[in-house]
Amino acid sequence: MPFGEQPAYLRVAGDLRRKIADGTLPPHTRLPSQARIRAEYGVSDTVALEARKVLMAEGLVEGRSGSGTYVRERPVPCPVFRTGYRAAGGSASPFRQEQADDRAAGTWESRSEREEASPRVAERLRIKEGERVMRTRYLFRTGGEPSMLSTSWEPLELTGRTPVMLPEEGPLGGRGVVERMAAIDLVVDNVVEEVGARPGLAEEMLELGGVPGHTVLVIERTYRAGGRPVETADVVVPADRHRVVYHLPVR
Known part of the structure; x- marks a missing residue:
């Protein structure tokens, strides 16, 4: 295929994507059937099916x-506010502060249990694999809808x-990591976050109300x-x- 030339299924997907973006195909509208795509674009069933798969994969x-x-x-x-964001006088996590706003109608539930550190968690906490850790899983909701998972x-x-x-x-209970650790004479002086x-995963999307693979x-x-390291966590959001x-302070 010459450089810059798109396969047929991408050209079809691109045109349908444009129609979705400009409102020609508004939300909740049924996508043209495979037979209609085949006829309208002059492509095979295979191309029509692959184009639909592209749009599904893109959400x-x-x-x-x-x-x-x-x-x-x-x-x-x-927005999910991260490092450096604190409301005046606040000591809770950024998410908790956001959800304290009546307009957000935010709630959360959690469950803590002891377990042995996996190789990945042990590496991040700089402890030996198998050492005991407290794992806490959170499900956050905004306006009653699942919005974020966190495991610490x-x-x-x-x-x-x-x-x-x-x-x-x-x-x-429920206070931020910094305040809790200070209570046992551990002064948290830095936070490292990696975003990817x-x-x-299927189980994550089941809880978040999404489609596995998105x-x-x-x-x-x-x-x-x-x-x-005194705490490590994975925060997952769609x-x-x-x-x-x-929000980062400039020193």
């Missing part, structure tokens, strides 16, 4: 069992048998005190519904 359309393929309503991305791990060597062993219980993207943003966050916003 522009969705299949409805026994009904057909429909244009998805595109959500307006909402804290080494029980540091927090075990202390008032902050359970992140959501005790005298400092990958296909959403792109999610993953923020790998690690709090450190004097160079020692890429089509969120934008990660960093």
Whole structure:
């Protein structure tokens, strides 16, 4: 194929994408059938099918069992504020502060349990594989709809048998990592975050109300005190519904 020339299925997908973008095919409209695409664009069944697959993979359309393929309503991305963002006098996490706004109608649920550190978690916490950690899983909702998953791990060597062993219980339950660690004389002085993207796992998208395989943003966050990791977490958000916003102080 000559340089710059697109395969037929990409040309068809591109035209349908344009129609979705300009409103010719508005949200909840049924996508033209495979037979209609074949006839309108003069392509084979295989090309028509591949074009539809491209649009589904991009999250522009969705299949409805026994009904057909429909244009998805595109959500307006909402911000996920990260490092450096704090409301005046606030000590909770940025997300909790955002959701405290009555307009956001944010809620969350969590569950903590002890487990042995996997190789990946052990590496991030700089502990030995198999050492005991407290894992806490969160499901955040905005306006009643699932919006974000977070899983955090804290080494029980540091927090075990202390008032902050359970992140959501005790005298400092629900407070930020910085405040909780300060209570056991650990001064958090830096946070490292790595932002990446990958296909959403089936179990993640089941909880987030999305389609398995659609792109999610993953923020790998690690709090450190004097160079020692005291907490690490994976924050997972659907890429089509969120934008990660960093507010960083200039020194």
